[in-house]
Amino acid sequence: MLIDTAQASAQQTADAPAVRVEGVSKSFAGSVALEPISMRIERGEFLTLLGPSGCGKTTLLNLIAGFLEADQGELYIHDKPVTRVPPYQREIGIVFQNYALFPHMSVARNVGYGLRTRGVPKAEAERRVREALALVKLEDFADRRPRQLSGGQQQRVALARALVIRPRVLLLDEPFSALDRNLRAAMQVELREIQTSLGLTTVFVTHDQGEALSMSDRIAVMSRATIRQIGTPSEIYDHPQNHFVASFVGDANMFRATLLEAEGSDARLKLGETEARITSFQTDLPAPGPVTLFVRPEHCHLAEPGTPGTIPATVALSVYQGSHTELHVDCPLAEGGRAMLRVPSRTSVAPGEPLAIGLAESGAAVFGAED
Amino acid sequence: MTKRPFLGWFASPSILIAFGITASVLAIVQYSLRAHVPGSIDPGGFTLANFATLWHVAYGLVFLNSLLLCIWTALFALLIGYPLAYAMVRARSLSLRSAILLISLTPLFLGEIVRTYSWMIVLGNRGFLNSVLLQTGLIERPINLMFTMSGVVIALVHFTLPIVVVMLAAALSHIDRNLERAATSLGAGRIRVFLTVTLPLSIPGVVAATSTAFAWTFSAFATPQMIGGGQVQTISTMVYQVGFASFNFPLAASLSLMGLLFAVAVLAIFNTGMRQLERHGAH
Numbered sequence: 001m002l003i004d005t006a007q008a009s010a011q012q013t014a015d016a017p018a019v020r021v022e023g024v025s026k027s028f029a030g031s032v033a034l035e036p037i038s039m040r041i042e043r044g045e046f047l048t049l050l051g052p053s054g055c056g057k058t059t060l061l062n063l064i065a066g067f068l069e070a071d072q073g074e075l076y077i078h079d080k081p082v083t084r085v086p087p088y089q090r091e092i093g094i095v096f097q098n099y100a101l102f103p104h105m106s107v108a109r110n111v112g113y114g115l116r117t118r119g120v121p122k123a124e125a126e127r128r129v130r131e132a133l134a135l136v137k138l139e140d141f142a143d144r145r146p147r148q149l150s151g152g153q154q155q156r157v158a159l160a161r162a163l164v165i166r167p168r169v170l171l172l173d174e175p176f177s178a179l180d181r182n183l184r185a186a187m188q189v190e191l192r193e194i195q196t197s198l199g200l201t202t203v204f205v206t207h208d209q210g211e212a213l214s215m216s217d218r219i220a221v222m223s224r225a226t227i228r229q230i231g232t233p234s235e236i237y238d239h240p241q242n243h244f245v246a247s248f249v250g251d252a253n254m255f256r257a258t259l260l261e262a263e264g265s266d267a268r269l270k271l272g273e274t275e276a277r278i279t280s281f282q283t284d285l286p287a288p289g290p291v292t293l294f295v296r297p298e299h300c301h302l303a304e305p306g307t308p309g310t311i312p313a314t315v316a317l318s319v320y321q322g323s324h325t326e327l328h329v330d331c332p333l334a335e336g337g338r339a340m341l342r343v344p345s346r347t348s349v350a351p352g353e354p355l356a357i358g359l360a361e362s363g364a365a366v367f368g369a370e371d
Numbered sequence: 372m373t374k375r376p377f378l379g380w381f382a383s384p385s386i387l388i389a390f391g392i393t394a395s396v397l398a399i400v401q402y403s404l405r406a407h408v409p410g411s412i413d414p415g416g417f418t419l420a421n422f423a424t425l426w427h428v429a430y431g432l433v434f435l436n437s438l439l440l441c442i443w444t445a446l447f448a449l450l451i452g453y454p455l456a457y458a459m460v461r462a463r464s465l466s467l468r469s470a471i472l473l474i475s476l477t478p479l480f481l482g483e484i485v486r487t488y489s490w491m492i493v494l495g496n497r498g499f500l501n502s503v504l505l506q507t508g509l510i511e512r513p514i515n516l517m518f519t520m521s522g523v524v525i526a527l528v529h530f531t532l533p534i535v536v537v538m539l540a541a542a543l544s545h546i547d548r549n550l551e552r553a554a555t556s557l558g559a560g561r562i563r564v565f566l567t568v569t570l571p572l573s574i575p576g577v578v579a580a581t582s583t584a585f586a587w588t589f590s591a592f593a594t595p596q597m598i599g600g601g602q603v604q605t606i607s608t609m610v611y612q613v614g615f616a617s618f619n620f621p622l623a624a625s626l627s628l629m630g631l632l633f634a635v636a637v638l639a640i641f642n643t644g645m646r647q648l649e650r651h652g653a654h
């Protein structure tokens with residue numbers, strides 16, 4: 001009955017976003033866990049919530065799931081307001097970090113739980129459980145208890161259990177953080193394959209930027225209870241909109257500079273003793289004054305010390321990485337006094353050697369103080 | 372192997388206690404095998420006659436009565452204690468949790484005699500309970516509670532409630548909330564979540580609490596003695612009667628011993644039964 005109405009309304013509004021969040025906020029006993037947030041999650045999209053610990057990722061997920069009640073704002077799933085719909089009627093699949101498998105049930109009973117609550121006939125339920133277990137390659141483990149499985153297998157059971165109910169949205173809260181590196185990589189690929197093949201709308205929480213970049217259609221970078229930027233992985237990596245996103249995702253060099261003048265995306269900056277011209281990827285630049293110049297290491301190169309428009313530094317440490325060498329340099333203009341650039345491995349530089357950091361013509365940005 | 376330097380120190384008191392208990396049990400075993408010399412406190416020679424004496428319907432009924440008392444008490448303590456423990460673990464407000472804990476623990480702070488006297492005042496024919504019921508017109512004649520099984524059960528439920536609540540609360544608080552959330556997200560309403568997740572996972576706590584309530588009731592003496600007033604015979608009151616009214620220590624000793632074995636056997640059967648149920652019930 002529930003499923004029928006869900007499907008009927010799904011057809012009516014086939015182009016509506018899977019999830020729409022409108023001004024939803026949440027505080028706990030006066031401390032703000034989530035500022036008012038608005039966003040859309042499209043059908044079949046894999047959206048990652050990325051951010052440091054305590055920024056409100058789980059809170060947002062729990063609001064979508066219905067485990068928490070929003071202080072204000074409205075939440076829509078398939079264009080129907082669900083803010084006051086209890087979690088057991090939201091048709092949402094959830095995978096928890098600690099798997100949360102029912103320890104007193106076999107794998108098959110775990111996976112079939114959501115079908116039993118929906119009164120799916122026994123034969124059909126058994127078939128769907130088998131299919132779900134096949135999807136996560138655990139057909140042979142149906143009769144085991146969760147504690148008789150490895151961490152990765154338990155994770156896959158949890159995934160199968162969430163998928164078997166054909167949820168409208170799949171939510172995963174740091175699902176792989178308890179797995180070791182190799183297993184983690186394998187599970188990432190597996191989840192992405194399953195998600196794409198089912199066209200499943202997915203919200204994935206992680207604080208691992210590598211995981212976010214490699215898996216997502218879009219990433220919402222969060223900090224301090226708000227979303228700081230939302231975009232495709234390459235938008236987030238190549239065109240961060242603020243200081244936080246730029247430094248949280250990927251390696252970043254940040255230099256203290258003064259913006260002298262700006263015209264469109266072109267900026268003239270004072271960098272210590274020298275002046276430099278850059279073309280920012282930003283469309284609007286901050287007002288002239290003290291700013292932070294952001295450049296990724298791949299947009300920096302080694303230059304002759306003293307070249308105009310370059311930034312002086314001295315080598316502190318060179319780290320051989322096979323394909324390239326990472327040069328960590330002491331640089332008075334850099335935030336934290338350190339910058340990093342990647343040079344071909346055959347370049348030989350000794351610690352203490354003075355050098356200069358040259359900037360590529362593109363790939364840089366300037367952030368004002370409030371960013 | 373890690374060194375645990377204080378293990379010996381910490382274990383020594385328990386060794387002392389174990390020694391004391393073993394010694395007293397051995398003393399009782401020894402007494403139970405001696406003949407009763409009427410008119411004398413000192414026992415006679417070795418014999419099995421005491422156990423033969425116990426092989427009698429009258430004693431069998433006392434055992435049965437004790438068992439019934441334990442079952443009723445454990446059952447009601449569980450029925451009242453479970454919701455209390457659940458509320459205590461799940462209540463959002465700290466003051467409500469503390470209040471429940473404090474109220475359910477009060478019986479522990481009252482001595483056994485004080486507690487039992489209080490119940491006598493409440494349960495008597497002109498006691499608090501009957502007065503209130505009569506006054507409100509709910510009953511026309513006082514209900515007999517003193518000197519009845521029901522009265523004893525009421526007082527014993529009060530006595531065992533603290534331990535039942537505490538043990539159930541411990542078990543409930545160890546259940547991962549995410550399990551209930553997972554069940555909810557899979558479409559289970561509150562009642563279904565409780566019946567399929569919370570309750571089954573709290574069974575070990577239920578077993579432990581029931582066993583303890585059972586053992587406490589089995590060994591209770593003052594309550595059945597004073598509230599039962601000789602009308603409700605249990606193994607404990609029987610031991611007292613045989614030992615200190617008839618001064619037949621050997622028979623009292625063998626009665627104690629059989630009582631102990633009986634309690635152990637009942638608990639063993641109960642635990643095995645529950646474990647079977649757990650294994651096959653929810654699989």
Ligand SMILES: Nc1ncnc2c1ncn2[C@@H]1O[C@H](COP(=O)(O)OP(=O)(O)OP(=O)(O)O)[C@@H](O)[C@H]1O
Binds near residue numbers: 028032053
């Ligand atoms: N039930 C709660 N009661 C009080 N404060 C809470 C509660 N849940 C979360 N918070 C607070 O809200 C903020 C956001 O928490 P949240 O769990 O959403 O963070 P998170 O981004 O998921 O972090 P992590 O990566 O560590 O899981 C934190 O400051 C946290 O202390």
Ligand SMILES: [Mg+2]
Binds near residue numbers: 057058
């Ligand atoms: Mg979290």
